[in-house]
Amino acid sequence: MQQTATPQAAASSSAKARFTSPFDITTPEGAEGWQELYPYYALISPERREMEDEKLWFFDGMHSPAPLYPFDTIMTENWWVAASQMSNRVWPIPLALGIDHRIINGYLYISPNAVTDPDEVAKRAEHFNARAGHYYENWDTIYDEWVTKARDCIERLKVIEFKPLPELVPDEQVFGHRGLYSSHDLLTAYNTLIQNMLEMGSYHFEMLNLGYGAYLTFREFCQEAFPGISDQTITHMVSGIDILLFRPDDEVRGLAELAVELGLDEVVLANESPEVMLAAIGAAPNGDKWLAAYEEAREPWFWFSTGVGYTHEDPVWMNDPRLPFTALRGYIKALKSGDDIRRPLDEILDKRTQVTAEYRELLPTEDDREAFDGLVELARKVYPFVEDHNFYVEHWHHSLFWEKVRELGDLFVAHNFFDDREDVFYLHRHEIYDALYDVLIGWAVGTPPRGEVYWRPLIARRKQIRDTLCRWSPPPALGVPPETITEPLTIMLWGITPETIDEWLGVDATADGELRGVAASPGKVTGRARVITDFAQLYDIEDGEILVCRITAPSWAPVFQRVAAAVSDVGGMMAHTAIISREYGLPAVVGTGFATTSITNGDLIEVDGNEGIVRVLDKEA
């Protein structure tokens, strides 16, 4: 694929093709005024038309597949600064500035800024070498410190509380001569919550670019030495076997074994509803032992999002155990038919050692072998962070964070601002500060606050706008493609390379019934498509169907047991989907751009995970 892509790239880049201008995107009927959901700085601006029109904006369906909720922009706004500052102001990366963001029809579009002036590159390189060099040299120590900081941040998040304001402030605030009261505590709690999120958001990117960079360098070395080597083979040489992302699923495997051991397997298998199942276990002999183990496994491992953690909508195992319980039943059935459900760790590790040694032997000179040894070692050193930060940040911290925001929603309900705790997500975080102040005013003054009549119609309108935007299909890219793409995160995380862009430019999604993407996990399978555009549709999946989605999440593990292959619109070889698909041995093609819009439920499709091609064999009438 790599080889054939090059001439195409050369041919089409000479044509000076471009994507639709962001200024030519029209608002779908019924979503007029969508801009009010988002802050002014996130919108495409006519005052800067020339600059905005000349950039490449690509749809970040990987992190934000759906129209953004106003509150949820805290996540995208966080990395707009946090990831960008690392590249631009902290290291600074010689070739890359930050990644710009815009919200268009509710969807997130991003645009990497490159440094092209050689003098500027050289100047930045000097600082970069000293600063990044320090991180690489002390990686393990810094990572230990990082884990401590991340856990501390999570602990401080856990203790933040939102409680409706009391009739009278508590005695101790008076008799302790504190001089500060419940109103002050509420604002502080909110500020602390936001600060805490932005703090974790900063840690998130502290080591990430460097981690990806070391991996990318190793990858490039392999691609030059062994032209055509597959991405999954390179990843296989580097990736760990005991990464935290596998831990929640491992816990479920352990619980399955325990259920069989305690003779509770029939109770688990007989009850589909989580509540009913837990109650039945509680009533069974030995049930208390299993429940104790369950509670222990849950904290923290069930703070596991079913999405990528960037939106409050993704159910979390902790509150919605349907997914892990489906997995539990699957593992129990496997155990009862005599299967070994533990991952074969020694086997995986042996294979990794053997593959690495064989490639090493094939290098031309001793100098090359030395470079290979050093690069694979460095890549393996940085990789635990690259893989594990995901659990600490996106799963554990973000899931807890959304829970806290819901508690805040309860407060607004208690103060008669909203009807539903979930309405809180229809306000931007800056608007929440205003609304909270409005709560304080009403409480302090004794006049009903305007918020009691102000927010409900606004929220209703915003819901309607967002629902309309959900039905709009964001094009993969807008604006003008750059000469080159060098920003490492763009390549690593989104899988966007000059070839991808040419692919998009030349695309006629269904003309030849074929979609190209990244070959993320090998194998070739034919089956009926199950297109998932909403998390709830996951429960409709039938065994042997092919999952077609914008993006999958690692915690969809139970779904991976049932499907025959996975196809996504977005993602690169390091996308969570890709990692898990390889682990489950399912063919996967990611980053196809158009799978969910060009494939419909029930289409007969062929997924070729060796070549990165999805073919529509038979359209469902």
Added chain:
Amino acid sequence: MTQAPYILWLDDASAPGNALLGGKFASLAHSTAAGLAVPPGFGVTTAAYRHFMTATGLAEEAARIRARAPHMALNEIKGETARLVEGIKTAPLPPELDTKIRESYAVLERRTGVSETPVAVRSSGESEDLEGASFAGQYETYLWICGVDAVIRHIRACWAGMFGDAVLSYRVDGENAVAAGDFGMCVGIQQMVQARAAGVMFTLNPLNGDRSKVVMEACWGLGEGVVKGDITPAQFTVDKVTLEILDRKTVEQTETYCFDPAAGEVTLMPMADERCRKPCLDDEQVLELAKLAKQIERQRGAPQDIEWAIGERGELRVLQVRPETVWSHRETKSLVEKGQSPVNRVLARFAGVKVAAKAAQGESR
């Protein structure tokens, strides 16, 4: 001292590496001994050739011509060698040699269970051992030869082939390759594989020298077209380490080399059947071949060039194994700049310095 044998079977204990078999057949004997599926056969040894040349008095003329070879213009050679070539083709075989060949072919007929069993008659020269000289395509191979008289006729043709103009003028590093010695030739007689598909594979990528690949070219029918180049073959690239098929270039094949009973020889015939639209190898066969290539390379300790065929019942046969000569003799160049720390390599990468040069470029010598 015992008389050197005129006939040596591929599966004879003394055959592997035996100089009497010439380069190609000694190598095949190695492969046979290593357990590879080589079709059965025997070599009419270099001793047999020398005995023939001496007994018929042709040896002196051969030596005279070889000595003159470096001084002859290409267009002179044919006239100069005509008498010698005619002699090789017609002079009576010494009776004991004639008997040996007839006996051996009869044994092969018994072993294969087919009378008049079709064989390949293949030149296997001593000169193939020359450093850097494969004499690729210079020596003759005759396919589908049936009956011992025809076999003997083609053995003579192989002997005569050593005095063809291309061989006599073959140069290695600017030096005439044959002038230097009194090279002999073994002629191999080997059961013909009725190939469903056949081809060639390298245990490296011949385009760039990348040793992590097995690259194979294959076609329907006999592999002649792949070697000659008059059939566009399908191409498969396999990762040698992980045994993944990385690339498939299939073609619609319209003609195939096969035995034409009417003409009594192997010819290029139109493909009539359904096969031509299908890939000549399925994934399973590609992987089986790649594993075989990996095994052979490991046994030989260096990159190899392997000819193979798959019979009508799907059985895989090794027809020839020889060392790869292009990349193996090229100076190996490092991909990286020497002595940098891995951290420095990564730091430089962030500033736009590529970490490695392309794997060996296709520069020619």
